[in-house]
Amino acid sequence: MTEAAKNAGARELEFAILRHNPADPDSVPREQVFTLHEAAGMTLFIALNELRQHQDASLQFDFVCRAGICGSCGMLINGRPGLACRTLTADLPRRIQLAPLPGFELIGDLSVNTGKWMRGMSERLETWVHDQALEQLDIDALEQPMEPEQAEAIYELERCIECGCCVGACGSAMMHEDFVGAVGLNQIARFRLDPRDKREDADYYALVGDESGVFGCMTLLGCEDVCPKDLPLATQIAFLRRRMTAAVIARG
Amino acid sequence: MDIIHTDVLIIGGGLAGQRAAIGARRRGLDPIILSLVPAKRSHSAAAQGGMQASLGNCTGGAGDNEDVHFADTVHGSDWGADQEVVRMFAHTAPKAIRELAGWGVPWNRVARGEHEVVVDGKMQAMEERDAAHGLITARNFGGTAKWRACYVSDGTGHAMLYTLSNRAIAEGIPVHERMEAIALICDGERCCGAVVRNLANGKLLAYTARATCIATGGFGRIYRVSTNAIINEGMGAAIALETGIARLANMEAVQFHPTAIFPAGILVTEGCRGDGGLLLDGAEHRFMPDYEPQKKELASRDVVSRCMEQHIAAGHGASSRFGEHLWLDIRLLGSEHIDTRLREVKEICRYFLGVDPAHELIPVRPAQHYSMGGIRTDSSGQSPHLSGLFAAGEAACWDMHGFNRLGGNSVAEAVVAGMIVGESIADFCASPAGDLRVSSALVADACAAQARELEAIAEQRGKESVYDLTLAMQDTMTARVGIFRDGDNLATAVEELAQLQARARAIGLRSNAPGANPELVAAYRLRRMLKLAQCVALGALQRTESRGAHFRADYPRRDDARWLRRTLCHWDGGERPQIDYEALDVMRMELPPGWRGYGAKDYLPHPDTEQRQRQVDELAQRYSDNREQRQEALMPFLHLLPAHLRAPNQRLEDTP
Numbered sequence A: 001m002t003e004a005a006k007n008a009g010a011r012e013l014e015f016a017i018l019r020h021n022p023a024d025p026d027s028v029p030r031e032q033v034f035t036l037h038e039a040a041g042m043t044l045f046i047a048l049n050e051l052r053q054h055q056d057a058s059l060q061f062d063f064v065c066r067a068g069i070c071g072s073c074g075m076l077i078n079g080r081p082g083l084a085c086r087t088l089t090a091d092l093p094r095r096i097q098l099a100p101l102p103g104f105e106l107i108g109d110l111s112v113n114t115g116k117w118m119r120g121m122s123e124r125l126e127t128w129v130h131d132q133a134l135e136q137l138d139i140d141a142l143e144q145p146m147e148p149e150q151a152e153a154i155y156e157l158e159r160c161i162e163c164g165c166c167v168g169a170c171g172s173a174m175m176h177e178d179f180v181g182a183v184g185l186n187q188i189a190r191f192r193l194d195p196r197d198k199r200e201d202a203d204y205y206a207l208v209g210d211e212s213g214v215f216g217c218m219t220l221l222g223c224e225d226v227c228p229k230d231l232p233l234a235t236q237i238a239f240l241r242r243r244m245t246a247a248v249i250a251r252g
Numbered sequence B: 001m002d003i004i005h006t007d008v009l010i011i012g013g014g015l016a017g018q019r020a021a022i023g024a025r026r027r028g029l030d031p032i033i034l035s036l037v038p039a040k041r042s043h044s045a046a047a048q049g050g051m052q053a054s055l056g057n058c059t060g061g062a063g064d065n066e067d068v069h070f071a072d073t074v075h076g077s078d079w080g081a082d083q084e085v086v087r088m089f090a091h092t093a094p095k096a097i098r099e100l101a102g103w104g105v106p107w108n109r110v111a112r113g114e115h116e117v118v119v120d121g122k123m124q125a126m127e128e129r130d131a132a133h134g135l136i137t138a139r140n141f142g143g144t145a146k147w148r149a150c151y152v153s154d155g156t157g158h159a160m161l162y163t164l165s166n167r168a169i170a171e172g173i174p175v176h177e178r179m180e181a182i183a184l185i186c187d188g189e190r191c192c193g194a195v196v197r198n199l200a201n202g203k204l205l206a207y208t209a210r211a212t213c214i215a216t217g218g219f220g221r222i223y224r225v226s227t228n229a230i231i232n233e234g235m236g237a238a239i240a241l242e243t244g245i246a247r248l249a250n251m252e253a254v255q256f257h258p259t260a261i262f263p264a265g266i267l268v269t270e271g272c273r274g275d276g277g278l279l280l281d282g283a284e285h286r287f288m289p290d291y292e293p294q295k296k297e298l299a300s301r302d303v304v305s306r307c308m309e310q311h312i313a314a315g316h317g318a319s320s321r322f323g324e325h326l327w328l329d330i331r332l333l334g335s336e337h338i339d340t341r342l343r344e345v346k347e348i349c350r351y352f353l354g355v356d357p358a359h360e361l362i363p364v365r366p367a368q369h370y371s372m373g374g375i376r377t378d379s380s381g382q383s384p385h386l387s388g389l390f391a392a393g394e395a396a397c398w399d400m401h402g403f404n405r406l407g408g409n410s411v412a413e414a415v416v417a418g419m420i421v422g423e424s425i426a427d428f429c430a431s432p433a434g435d436l437r438v439s440s441a442l443v444a445d446a447c448a449a450q451a452r453e454l455e456a457i458a459e460q461r462g463k464e465s466v467y468d469l470t471l472a473m474q475d476t477m478t479a480r481v482g483i484f485r486d487g488d489n490l491a492t493a494v495e496e497l498a499q500l501q502a503r504a505r506a507i508g509l510r511s512n513a514p515g516a517n518p519e520l521v522a523a524y525r526l527r528r529m530l531k532l533a534q535c536v537a538l539g540a541l542q543r544t545e546s547r548g549a550h551f552r553a554d555y556p557r558r559d560d561a562r563w564l565r566r567t568l569c570h571w572d573g574g575e576r577p578q579i580d581y582e583a584l585d586v587m588r589m590e591l592p593p594g595w596r597g598y599g600a601k602d603y604l605p606h607p608d609t610e611q612r613q614r615q616v617d618e619l620a621q622r623y624s625d626n627r628e629q630r631q632e633a634l635m636p637f638l639h640l641l642p643a644h645l646r647a648p649n650q651r652l653e654d655t656p
């Protein structure tokens, strides 16, 4: 029997949630404790909604797809960044501590502004295909062929859902506010791999060749540990660092 | 009160909204996108299985073209679709996918040589052409004659939405996130923008725009069990309805997807069955061939979902402590296939079921999935009733899906409609009708009305809980307006929903926290969701026939003679929606009504069908060797498309 099945239904869970509403001038950050009877198959999505519906209607948190796909619900779950929607309470101890993901502007309680952060990252790293020829893209003609393995390799990195867990787990991001994080470096790795993007290493170097980019990473590997999509972040960052070092040497 | 002026206000940052915004931008306009959530978290990101476009590159798709895609889509719609729009769509889909390929979507590609595939439960070899190597490949989907669903593993929507969002960022298009349009600003004739609530701090503001486009997705959350994201509450359609002028169409046409995991309702893609997965019952018997000897698991969704529920009702379900369900079996596809082509499915099974689908069965049962109905538009995407209002994507009833949408046609529609509607918006803005003179009093009044309504909700201090009422609405819809419908249940549903609407006026909020206030959000949305639910239930009650996803146990036949009509709803401020109908003209159809090739064979024909069929056969014969002339004679449509989208689509066999 799995851990989950053993625990189901038997426990009174205790949720210790870090509360703060910046829209309320009287609000100060505090921990609030709720108890909730555990149900079979209960996820943090189900639990938090029950708390809001029956115990405290002001509780703020974000869910969208509730299926581990959209990346809205990253939070600290017993100190560790993760997606709340697909975390089963049965896999957690009886006392569950929830806090907003660090590194992002707080909207309220467990809701943080990852969207603004990610948009800033995209603008800064120009996370789109750069190709002059796109102006004249002929959409009536056959598409450009691509090796099947190459398409799959790009998708491997494309799977990032910008949930922010890697930023919340990153020592460098906590120290340098402008560090682009594993999420940003992974984007660079993704476009670098893409033959449709005509940028060269010198161009990427200009974007991430400093302390706020690939040389800011202290290789603590927190990012890869917590990535809900199991992206090979550490390998990608290490590889990118070598390429960027080579780029600077080539430039002389 | 902040007022933001812009050329084009796009409400919705999913595939449809992003693409429409890019189109408007490229015509020199300034668009702003609003979204409830960060745009890349829109529900489009959850689309898994694929996007239909008749490229015909892979062997399973050989011989595919716009004609086959058109016919499949019309059959799928059970003749409810606007055939001109289906033609426009089928013609533009290959262009859409090629554009996305240029912009960066890593579509899976054809690999030359022999491959093992699973067809009809058996392994077989399939050879891919040398010449097709590296072109975009496709998988099989339900209700299609060819393998036409192009895909990126099973993260198709994610890859598409990220690419489009990034493109929009590249073009400098602002997205105002966590902004909810709660009313349209309308001077009685023209839409002039929207009143918007900031979901982070609770403040109201107004946007005025020469053109407003609603691309807010579906309204699945009026149902209890739905595959939809929890933000799919239909607010775009609801605020259009509340203008009293714009109309919603075919709201009773609601799709139920066969394979939602049980009981959570999270989707596993149709690609599972397209790639060879089977449906098994409690005794692990493959039952679909008993009902549908030809298409089996790959009949259209409405048909498969009904067979499943019928099979469960006949006592053949598997039981668990949550209730009855059936099994989806993808073990036969093998772990390598699952690890590369069905990764999201594997993750979902692991996290939500504790199941490894390479070795275990997946418990599934049909769940609400898609809203065919929505804001009625003409073929250019504009509301025929309210000038300056456009709609695109799932929020619209452009009407290419009729009463049942085919898998893979929705993300395709969202992008194609975005491409077309972006141009229509630009044309409108360039025309005299596109000028906007909006009085500041009109804007101030619209905002004040919303502010008053929000205050009233906060102050009514009744005894009802918004969450209880929401559940009651969802239960009514799932229990009485679901897959199998009948007059008694539908009449009861209409009454229950009216009572819930009355009770909603007695909601008492328990929280008055300043800022976002999620309970207040639930309360103001509930009133609007109830209006949509009433449109669905009343439309279903009045439609005394069965068509596509709308199945009446008391009227099991499709009735073309009486019901070849599109349902139109509007709300004139009373307690109930007003319903009328617009006829579909058989004499203008390229494909007159007939049997779909799956599902029920008997239907009541329209009096014009025979004559039109004769005409069509004659014309087809006369122009048998000239496709262009034949199309012109049967049903011209190219003139409806923007000029730059009219050229023919090249395929491998057209290349030297």
Ligand SMILES: Cc1cc2nc3c(=O)[nH]c(=O)nc-3n(C[C@H](O)[C@H](O)[C@H](O)COP(=O)(O)OP(=O)(O)OC[C@H]3O[C@@H](n4cnc5c(N)ncnc54)[C@H](O)[C@@H]3O)c2cc1C
Residues within 6 Å of the ligand: B011, B012, B013, B014, B015, B016, B017, B034, B035, B036, B037, B039, B042, B043, B044, B045, B046, B047, B048, B049, B050, B051, B052, B156, B157, B179, B180, B181, B182, B215, B216, B217, B218, B227, B228, B229, B231, B235, B236, B267, B269, B369, B370, B392, B393, B394, B395, B407, B408, B409, B410, B411, B412, B414
């Ligand atoms: C689980 C799942 C899997 C699917 N898989 C497939 C598939 O494989 N193939 C396929 O073709 N189709 C699939 N579909 C259907 C398809 O994904 C959707 O129909 C399509 O993506 C809708 O796109 P859209 O742009 O119309 O809306 P959405 O992507 O839903 O976007 C709606 C946008 O509107 C915003 N919004 C909503 N209301 C407001 C408001 N009041 N104010 C401001 N903004 C607002 C939201 O924030 C969001 O940005 C799937 C659907 C589901 C549920």
